[in-house]
Amino acid sequence: MxxxxxxxxxxxxxxxxxxxxxxxxxxxxxxxxxxxxxxxxxxxxxxxxxxxxxxxxxxxxxxxxxxxxxxxxxxxxxxxxxxxxxxxxxxxxxxxxxxxxxxxxxxxxxxxxxxxxxxxxKAPEALDSAVEVGPLLLDPGTRRVSRDGTEVKLGPTEFRLLHFLMTHPERVHSRSQLLDRVWGDHVFIEERTIDVHVKRLREALERVQCARMIETVRGAGYRLTQHSSALSA
Missing domain, CATH: 3.40.50.2300 (Response regulator)
Structure with a gap:
């Protein structure tokens, strides 16, 4: 209960x-x-x-x-x-x-x-295996994200969003697709919600110079890329 x-x-x-x-x-x-x-x-x-x-x-x-x-x-x-x-x-x-x-x-x-x-x-994702895209490592079991050993602090929603993007790298996802796949039941949730959480995710990733891995595709949505141009040393 x-x-x-x-x-x-x-x-x-x-x-x-x-x-x-x-x-x-x-x-x-x-x-x-x-x-x-x-x-x-x-x-x-x-x-x-x-x-x-x-x-x-x-x-x-x-x-x-x-x-x-x-x-x-x-x-x-x-x-x-x-x-x-x-x-x-x-x-x-x-x-x-x-x-x-x-x-x-x-x-x-x-x-x-x-x-x-x-x-x-909120359901646990502990059985999922760790995901690595470029320098970013995400471990659902420990709910940790890091770059070269430096941990990135994320809220639960940003963690789920990054987890989904990292398991589908380079693909463009519309806001409605992200709501469906990350939020699950998006009937009552506005698409504007996505932009707020993407902004917060980028701010967190900026601390390890990975914010530009989350790209905005004008008129289409968002994608996660590992191209070197999106990374800073």
């Missing part, structure tokens, strides 16, 4: 989510503030957090960013829940580390579908 932490200060919404999640077979814990949410995460690490943007005290975005920066919670799946529907707000939520984004008002069926999709994407 997956453990879900719902961080929502509006009690009616929190209770509605809780009832539906429990009915769907999840174990649910509620928190009405960032402080309470941090306490619950410190007590027992949940399998996923449904996190409201607007909270008393610290915002959900700040809390998500804080969790992504801590070793124990850096891979904690987060679905941001908010009334903010503007594209800039969605990008801000994703940039803070959210895996997905649900805008109020929402249907409980949609929220359940997104939760299941994120949990599926």
């Amino acid at each position: 997956s453990r879900i932490l719902v961080v929502e200060d509006e009690s009616a919404i929190a209770e509605l989510i809780s009832i539906n999640l429990r009915h769907a077979g999840f174990e649910v814990t509620l928190a009405a503030s960032a402080t309470q949410a941090q306490y619950e995460v410190d007590r027992v690490l949940p399998d996923l957090v449904v996190l409201d943007w607007m909270l008393p005290g610290q915002s959900g975005v700040a809390l998500a960013r804080q969790w992504r920066g801590a070793a124990r919670t850096k891979e904690l799946p987060i679905i941001m829940l908010t009334a903010r529907a503007e594209e800039g707000d969605k990008i801000a939520g994703l940039d803070a580390g959210a895996d997905d984004y649900v805008t109020k008002p929402f249907s409980t069926n949609e929220l359940l579908a997104r939760i299941r999709a994120v949990l599926r994407r």
Whole structure:
């Protein structure tokens, strides 16, 4: 049974989510503030957090960013829940580390579908063998990426994205193909999400001079290349 932490200060919404999640077979814990949410995460690490943007005290975005920066919670799946529907707000939520984004008002069926999709994407890839493209080495068993012994720190979504690109090098993948293959169930996820995660992946790879291995193919999508022109010593 997956453990879900719902961080929502509006009690009616929190209770509605809780009832539906429990009915769907999840174990649910509620928190009405960032402080309470941090306490619950410190007590027992949940399998996923449904996190409201607007909270008393610290915002959900700040809390998500804080969790992504801590070793124990850096891979904690987060679905941001908010009334903010503007594209800039969605990008801000994703940039803070959210895996997905649900805008109020929402249907409980949609929220359940997104939760299941994120949990599926979290499924371990430990049985997969290590992949090497050019100077980059990715090991799904240890979830590590490195160049010449220097480790690259990646979030869980960027790791899955790089893993897919490295197992299909030199091929161009459209945004919809990446959503289908990396995210699995992309019915509720916007293609703009891909650009945010590619940007974060490039920023991480820049630390080992491999950012240019991820190429943008105008009008088509993205590809990973090992051509020498894309690498810096």
